[in-house]
Amino acid sequence: MKESRNIYALLGFFFLALTFGCVEEGFELPDSEARIVNPAVTRALPGGTAQVSASITDPVGLGTVGIQYAAWNLNEQIDVAGATSYDLQYELNVPAEAESGTSHDIVLAVTNTNGVSVQDTLKLMLNKDTDGPAIINNTTTGIVFMVDGNDVTLDLKIEDTEDIATLTVKNEIFSDEVVINAVSFQYKQNLNFLKAGIYDFEVVATDVSGNTTTEVVTVVAQEPFEQMYLADVATDADLQAALMGVPVRTEATTDAQLEGKAFTARYYNAAAGTEVRFIPQKDSFAPLAIGAGDAAGTLAVAGDASVTPIVLSKVGYYEIAVNLDDMSYTAQTYTPEDSSYAYTMVMGTGVKVNGASTCEQNADPSVTQCWHFKSGKKLTKSESSPYRFSADLEFYDQDESRDNEGGMILGANESGWSDFWRFDNGEEPEASVRNGGTNFNFTNDQLGTYEFIFDTHLNYVRLTPKK
Known part of the structure; x- marks a missing residue:
């Protein structure tokens, strides 16, 4: 009986060993396939480059990562054997002969150590945006008169064919940055000026491709003017060298609503094509000079003589009226009717x-x-x-x-x-x-x-x- 139990014990050990031996010999790796997360390809242009990116993982282990496009003879194989994760950043060269505005299916193929393959298709568009966002300035141009207690509204519209990333508006007294992530954005900001001056705001708009547009928006804040002069010279030196008559004095309006904002000059134009500007200070074109705007009959301002002049096209007497409240002007010729002198x-x-x-x-x-x-x-x-x-x-x-x-x-x-x-x-x-x-x-x-x-x-x- 004792011998029988020993025989049964030996048989048990034999079958147990046989069982474990079979498992070892027939062991198989667990089923798995690679995961491709956030696959992307940037837009490009013919002859340029596109960036292919993705995060790739597989707990079993990765084998190769392939970027393929038969039409361009592209079959790039990246060996990543043994890694369980891989951050793909691949620069793809676009043939110069490719046609702008077309789309191309780039295949991203990943094989793991089990030989299991997965793939994703990325659409490459040959319409890369190389232009920065458009900045449309709707801010009131001209002069803001501080006596009215007026705020000025910075009014900007930003547009692009792709998402705008950020907008920055700043100068020495103000700074603002906005994250946008949209193809169009309306920016409005009320500002109140306590000190007269010319304020330049730097506006920088950047899209998601990194394209940038920079513009300067100018706001002129002033007290009503005590006097205004017509300058028919173009340099500070000429203003300062004259003993009298340069610049030419104007007459202020008698309209109480426009006091300090509207002036009239009577002037004899000795030669066709004379260029004139208006200045509130007698000896310099700085800090403020007033000239012609882009549209007929409108005024513009600058901090020096660079402002476009008003051009007097005819010889003779002119009456030139400037209204700085609505930034307009008129220039009309006239014929004097008073008596003249035989000599002086x-x-x-x-x-x-x-x-x-x-x-x-x-x-x-x-x-x-x-x-x-x-x-x-x-x-x-x-x-x-x-x-x-x-x-x-x-x-x-x-x-x-x-x-x-x-x-x-x-x-x-x-x-x-x-x-x-x-x-x-x-x-x-x-x-x-x-x-x-x-x-x-x-x-x-x-x-x-x-x-x-x-x-x-x-x-x-x-x-x-x-x-």
Whole structure:
């Protein structure tokens, strides 16, 4: 009986060993296939490159990753044997002869260590966007008058053929960044300006392909202006060199609603094609210059003389009205109706008119008689306008024993004082004053030769260094 139990035990061990041996010899790897996550291919253009990407995993183990497209003889095989995960980043070269605007099916094939294959098809579009988003600026152009308590709204529309990634708007007082992820976006931001100035906002729009567009949006914030000038020169140096008449003074409106916002200039245009701009400061085109806008009759602003000028196409008298509230202007010619003078003359001391001294009596040049109508020297009358007179004036030191004694007035009567003209300001005149005003006095550092223009219709005087 004891021997029988031993025999049964031996048989049990035999069959157990046989069973385990069969399992070892017939062992099979578990069923599995690769997973392809987030497969993608970027758009491209003929002759360019496209990026193929995917995350690939298989717990059994990966074998090869293939990128295939028979039409382009593409059969790239990447050996990743043993890895259980692989991050595919493959740069695909597009043939130059490929046709723009077409689509192509790129096959992504993955085989694991079991020899099990899976594949995915990626559609490659040959219409890559190389342009940045369009920035459409609907912000109010021109001048925002701070006295009105006006906010200004930055109003921008951003558009692209693919998703816009981000929009950044910034300058020294403001910064904003928006994540968009859409093909169109409307951006509006209210801003309140506490200080006058020209504010440039840098606007940067970037799409999902990394294409970028940058534009500058300018907002001009100003207090109402106390004065406005017409400038028919183009440099600060010319503005500063003139002793009178440059720039040309304008008249402010009497409309209370437009006080400080609307001005009118009367101006004689001596040559067709004269370019003029308007400036609120007398000696410079900075920080603000006003000129012509893109549309007829509209105004534009800039921080210097780069603003497009208003062009006066005809010779003659103009009335130019600018409205800075609605950024418009009109420029109309007109014909004066007032009486003209047969002649006008300069009287004074330390002045030569076309070489003749105003201190030499006309009847007897040996007699010194300054500041007198009997020694007044006539200006040259214009052939194009009966109201305009001109001459070369030389300011010189009449009496070396005295400093800054030179000066002048104007007259139109060799036999008496009436009519005469003096000036609205004795040091920096902007206009003549008929039968009134103040003598113009020049200093020793202003000695030299000047071109002088006098217009009796406009009461305009212009004195600029002779070139």
